[in-house]
Amino acid sequence: MALxxxxxxxxxxxxxxxxxxxxxSAWPAAAVSQEQVTLTIWAGxxxxxxxxxxxxxxxxxxxxxxxxxxxxxxxxxxxxxxxLIANPISADSRRWLVTQLTGGVAPDIIWNSPDWAAEDYRxxxxxxxxxxxxxxxxxxxxxxxxxxxxYDSFMPxxxxxxxxxxxxxxxxxxxIQVGIYYNxxxxxxxxxxxxxxxxxxxxxxxxxxxxxGAFPFAQSGNSLDQLTWVSGWLTNFYYHDKIGTYxxxxxxxxxxxxxxxxxxxxxxxxxxxPNRERLEQLKRFAGYWQTGALGTDDAGAQRLFQTGRAGMxxxxxxxxxxxxxxxxxxxxxxxxxxPNVNSKTSPLVADNIPPTNKAAGYGIFEFSVPxxxxxxxxxxxxxxxxxxxxxxxxxxPMVTEAGIxxxxxxxxxxxPDLELFAESISYPPAPLQEDDSMFDxxxxxxxxxxxxxxxxxxxxxxxxxxxxxxxxxxxxxxVLGE
Amino acid sequence: MxxxxxxxxxxxxxxxxxxxxxxxxxxxxxxxxxxVLLCLFCYYPFFSAFYHSLFDWDGVNTRFVGxxxxxxxxxxxxxxxxxxxxxxxxxxxVFFAMTLPLLAAEIIFNLRSQISQSVYRYLFTIPLVLxxxxxxxxxxFLYDPIDGPINSILxxxxxxxxxxxxxxxxxxxxxxxxxxxxxxxxxxxxxVAGLNLLIYLAGLNSISREVIDASRLDGVNALQRFFxxxxxxxxxxxxxxxxxxxxxxxxxxxxxxxxxxxxxxxSTMVPGMAMYQNAFEFGRMGYASAIGVVLFVVMIxxxxxxxxxxxxxxxxxxx
Numbered sequence: 001m002a003l004x005x006x007x008x009x010x011x012x013x014x015x016x017x018x019x020x021x022x023x024x025s026a027w028p029a030a031a032v033s034q035e036q037v038t039l040t041i042w043a044g045x046x047x048x049x050x051x052x053x054x055x056x057x058x059x060x061x062x063x064x065x066x067x068x069x070x071x072x073x074x075x076x077x078x079x080x081x082x083x084l085i086a087n088p089i090s091a092d093s094r095r096w097l098v099t100q101l102t103g104g105v106a107p108d109i110i111w112n113s114p115d116w117a118a119e120d121y122r123x124x125x126x127x128x129x130x131x132x133x134x135x136x137x138x139x140x141x142x143x144x145x146x147x148x149x150x151y152d153s154f155m156p157x158x159x160x161x162x163x164x165x166x167x168x169x170x171x172x173x174x175x176i177q178v179g180i181y182y183n184x185x186x187x188x189x190x191x192x193x194x195x196x197x198x199x200x201x202x203x204x205x206x207x208x209x210x211x212x213g214a215f216p217f218a219q220s221g222n223s224l225d226q227l228t229w230v231s232g233w234l235t236n237f238y239y240h241d242k243i244g245t246y247x248x249x250x251x252x253x254x255x256x257x258x259x260x261x262x263x264x265x266x267x268x269x270x271x272x273x274p275n276r277e278r279l280e281q282l283k284r285f286a287g288y289w290q291t292g293a294l295g296t297d298d299a300g301a302q303r304l305f306q307t308g309r310a311g312m313x314x315x316x317x318x319x320x321x322x323x324x325x326x327x328x329x330x331x332x333x334x335x336x337x338x339p340n341v342n343s344k345t346s347p348l349v350a351d352n353i354p355p356t357n358k359a360a361g362y363g364i365f366e367f368s369v370p371x372x373x374x375x376x377x378x379x380x381x382x383x384x385x386x387x388x389x390x391x392x393x394x395x396x397p398m399v400t401e402a403g404i405x406x407x408x409x410x411x412x413x414x415x416p417d418l419e420l421f422a423e424s425i426s427y428p429p430a431p432l433q434e435d436d437s438m439f440d441x442x443x444x445x446x447x448x449x450x451x452x453x454x455x456x457x458x459x460x461x462x463x464x465x466x467x468x469x470x471x472x473x474x475x476x477x478x479v480l481g482e
Numbered sequence: 483m484x485x486x487x488x489x490x491x492x493x494x495x496x497x498x499x500x501x502x503x504x505x506x507x508x509x510x511x512x513x514x515x516x517x518v519l520l521c522l523f524c525y526y527p528f529f530s531a532f533y534h535s536l537f538d539w540d541g542v543n544t545r546f547v548g549x550x551x552x553x554x555x556x557x558x559x560x561x562x563x564x565x566x567x568x569x570x571x572x573x574x575x576v577f578f579a580m581t582l583p584l585l586a587a588e589i590i591f592n593l594r595s596q597i598s599q600s601v602y603r604y605l606f607t608i609p610l611v612l613x614x615x616x617x618x619x620x621x622x623f624l625y626d627p628i629d630g631p632i633n634s635i636l637x638x639x640x641x642x643x644x645x646x647x648x649x650x651x652x653x654x655x656x657x658x659x660x661x662x663x664x665x666x667x668x669x670x671x672x673x674v675a676g677l678n679l680l681i682y683l684a685g686l687n688s689i690s691r692e693v694i695d696a697s698r699l700d701g702v703n704a705l706q707r708f709f710x711x712x713x714x715x716x717x718x719x720x721x722x723x724x725x726x727x728x729x730x731x732x733x734x735x736x737x738x739x740x741x742x743x744x745x746x747x748x749s750t751m752v753p754g755m756a757m758y759q760n761a762f763e764f765g766r767m768g769y770a771s772a773i774g775v776v777l778f779v780v781m782i783x784x785x786x787x788x789x790x791x792x793x794x795x796x797x798x799x800x801x
Contacts, residue, residue: 095762102541119765123542221650222745292627292647294746295655304628442764449560452746458652459747467559 034079037381041066042085042097044111045364046398051086064401069389076388080381101125104372108382112368114161114361115437117169118256120368127369128167132383139391145410150387155408160361160429164257164479173365173390173412174405177317177421178229178358184332186214186311195336199234199281200344206288209311217285218310220301221294221455224436224448226314227282230338232434233358234281237341238274240353242267243431254431256479259438263476270468274348279454279461281345286455294456314338316359317421318404324417335420356430364405365395443475531771531778539768551772560756561773563748567656571752572731574657575664579675579727580720586674587682588708603683607676618740621662625649649742652749659738659750664731678723685716725788729781753777 049063070082085107087096094116100106101120112126120126133151140146146153158172182195187205190212196202206216220226246254246262262268269275290296290304305313306323308331323333338358342351367386373379388394396413399405403415406425418425436444450467453459535552538545555561590602609617624632627647636645648658663675689712697707713720735754738744744751744759753773761770 098541098762098765123540222743290628292650295625295627295647295650295742300626309628440764442766445759445763446560449745449747449751453652453749456650456652456746 036079036081037378038081038083039109039378039381039385040083040085040107041070041109041385042087042107042111043109044089044366045402045404046111047084047086047088051084052088064398066389066398069394069398070385072394073385073388077381077384080385082385101370101372104370104375106370106372108373108376108378109367109369109386112170112366114170114172114366115441117368118161118163119440121163121165121167121169125371126169127371127374127379127383128165128169129171130167132387133168137387137391139388139394144392146391150390153390153392153409153411155410157357157361157363157408157429159251160253160433162253162255164255169368171365171367171386171390172361172363173395173407173409174363174399175357175408175425176359176362176364176405177418177424178314179316179335179337179421179424181305181313181315181319181323181333181335183214183305183308183311184334186212186308186331190214190311195334196339198339198344199341202339203284203288206285206312210288215290215304215310216288216312217290217293218301218304218313219286219289219293220296220298221289221452222296223298224444225298226301227448227451228434228436228444229314229358230285231278231282232430232432232437233338234278234341235275235432235434236356236358236430237349237353238278238346239432240350242274247431252431253429254433256433256439259432260476260479263472264480268472270465270472276461276465277346277348279451279464281341282451283455294452316404317406317418318364320417320420321403337421337424355424355427357424357427358430358434359424361429361433363408364402365390365399365408439472439475439479442478443471446471531774533771534768535772535775537768538766539771540765541767544768547768551769552776554769555772555776558756560748560751560759561753564744564751564753564756567748567750568732568752570656571660571664572728574660575731576724576727578663578673579678580723582674583676583678583723584682584720587679587686588712590679591683591686592704603679606674606679610676614736615740618662618737622649622741625658650746652746655742655746655750659741662737664734664737681719681723682716685719686712689715721788725785728784728788732777732781732784 043066046065047063048065048067049060050067054060054063066084070084074080074082087093089111097106097110097112097116098120100110101123106125112120117126121128133149135150136148137146137150137153140150140153144153151158154173155175157175158168158170161170161172162168186209190205190208192205192208196205209216243252243254245267246258248258248261249255259268270279286293290301290310293301296304301310301313302315302319302322304310306326306329308329320335323329337355340353340355341349342353343349369379369382369386373382389398390409392407392409392411392413395407395409396411399407400413400415403417406414406418406421432438435447447468450464450471454461454464534544536546536548538547538550586602586606590599590606593599593602624630625648627633627645627650630648632648633645636642646654649655663673693711693715694707697711702710733754735752735758738750738752738755739758742750744755754777757770757773757777760766760773
């Protein structure tokens with residue numbers, strides 16, 4: 001599907017948001033405390049430009065974010081005063097949040113990455129969602145999913161980040177998606193017709209792009225994402241027939257504890273043939289990165305693609321609007337999902353393995369309620385607001401305006417631009433998490449540090465496997481609290 | 483001559499002291515906020531690091547592990563990889579921080595025209611106002627393997643075989659960072675650290691004019707004067723810059739976090755970066771505190787040795 005430059009739905013989104021405000025205002029108020037309550041919210045990527053301008057351009061369109069929903073909620077509950085925190089998302093966000101949570105002064109609702117929550121619940125910083133997910137969402141129309149049990153309104157993606165104690169700590173109401181952006185002009189110049197349908201075709205297309213003088217992939221080698229997305233994608237094919245042996249609770253998703261137990265029992269290691277072949281495929285993939293990719297950051301890789309010098313760039317739905325609206329872009333861009341691996345690549349991989357949604361479990365509407373709200377007496381109001389915000393009629397406009405994630409709540413409207421990712425959105429969550437999410441951030445960093453020399457050709461596969469297994473065992477021990 | 487009885491002195495001195503304190507106490511009050519902040523943000527974390535280095539501490543939960551963190555450091559692959567890197571960066575940092583500013587200071591000092599001296603002094607010190615991050619980003623552009631001027635020039639003059647992915651090649655990345663002056667000494671362009679230049683110039687300007695004139699009468703040439711007169715007489719400045727540079731290098735990782743984050747692999751990892759990662763990315767505050775304590779001890783040892791070995795002749799006479 002061809003995309004038009006400068007295409008934007010922001011104005012439409014604002015209109016929808018205002019309509020939602022009116023609709024929500026007419027909704028019957030739920031029975032919550034009538035005491036005067038102040039609710040503080042760090043809305044993260046849903047922070048409105050009113051309190052945190054996203055652009056220095058005075059003509060940049062206004063971002064409503066969570067503002068319309070907050071206003072509508074306050075109108076329904078005049079005793080609640082919502083204060084949005086003007087805290088930008090940056091490399092320091094995590095440190096800021098840890099400081100706030102440590103001091104017990106975090107906002108009542110915090111924008112929280114599931115990765116962070118997976119570490120923080122152990123410190124008893126977050127309120128588990130279970131008690132509230134089992135209650136009716138009073139803001140969902142009777143008979144609709146979620147009207148009897150809030151949990152029912154969420155798509156399965158929310159379960160990906162069930163913590164080791166079996167509980168959920170993040171309200172995940174939308175989903176980002178990963179895909180491969182490609183330069184249609186460079187594809188045509190290289191004689192590539194259509195998009196690859198499997199991993200072998202992807203590698204062949206990369207070879208053709210290289211022969212035509214273009215960089216096949218714009219890769220950020222000094223950040224985790226692209227490497228581990230592909231690595232995790234391969235894992236799900238190479239280990240497809242072993243998922244049942246690790247999945248002790250039979251929910252079809254492999255949690256950190258299940259994988260750590262597999263490592264402890266010796267049933268999962270990097271020295272297994274599927275993992276060794278996976279690493280070899282990663283190295284094959286790395287052979288098509290641009291010169292100096294191991295020292296390139298995300299911005300550098302994106303610039304290389306946007307300036308038309310790389311044929312493909314693996315990124316996500318969050319980059320979609322930036323790409324579409326880039327006035328400097330001089331090529332036609334498309335998106336396709338990571339292609340399946342099959343027996344053409346390795347006899348270890350079966351044919352016709354169904355694809356999975358590898359980005360499931362991540363979104364931008366991802367909020368937690370800190371334990372400090374229990375002491376402050378704001379916990380019920382915080383969850384009531386989250387119920388209100390995740391009701392389809394309120395969530396849809398917010399997600400549509402942002403234009404970078406698809407709703408993960410049944411019945412909520414999506415941004416039409418995200419049809420490009422519709423294929424991946426429809427798939428079930430990937431059972432195996434990527435290497436950066438399988439255990440903890442320390443393992444993720446070490447995975448990248450250890451594989452980089454191998455991918456760069458300065459370290460053997462045996463050494464890589466041996467070093468990775470040392471870190472794997474250490475990570476498993478940390479997850480199991482040993 | 484009348485003398486004041488001892489008893490009277492004993493009586494009046496405390497009274498005078500009290501009276502004096504009574505007059506000046508508001509002045510002392512002004513430094514209280516600074517002192518409180520100093521204790522809160524400098525001394526408390528400092529002593530807290532010593533204390534927590536003995537604990538398994540994630541920022542919230544603590545468990546006493548004795549010297550366990552220090553023992554763990556001995557088997558830490560990341561720290562082991564960082565030691566040769568910090569040695570290379572410190573050596574390069576010391577070279578850039580000490581030699582080129584000294585050379586520039588000597589040249590400026592020996593200029594006949596006062597106006598020229600001022601102009602050059604300004605030219606070398608103006609880069610001080612540039613934020614370090616800007617300098618680092620300029621270097622990142624220079625090192626860009628595809629668009630960077632360094633590789634472009636090498637290719638243009640027929641030396642393409644020396645072109646590299648400077649920050650992505652583990653064999654050269656640490657030296658590429660060293661060219662910036664290491665972890666962050668404010669060297670940058672034009673490789674003359676402005677602050678160091680000013681310190682050297684101050685030292686050279688303090689040399690007695692008579693000594694310089696006498697040396698000229700004795701037929702001492704420029705090189706002899708540099709090594710036999712100037713250098714010994716500015717040994718105090720040399721020592722200050724040396725100690726400050728080593729301390730800065732050992733604890734710095736700002737450049738690395740901006741350019742390579744310690745990679746590829748651990749080829750540009752330094753102890754400061756490992757400390758930062760353990761504290762703020764892995765939640766191992768106790769272990770990070772232990773790394774900090776070791777770095778502190780190393781810096782203290784180097785400082786004491788440097789101070790003892792580089793006493794200036796003037797100080798030697800005094801002692």
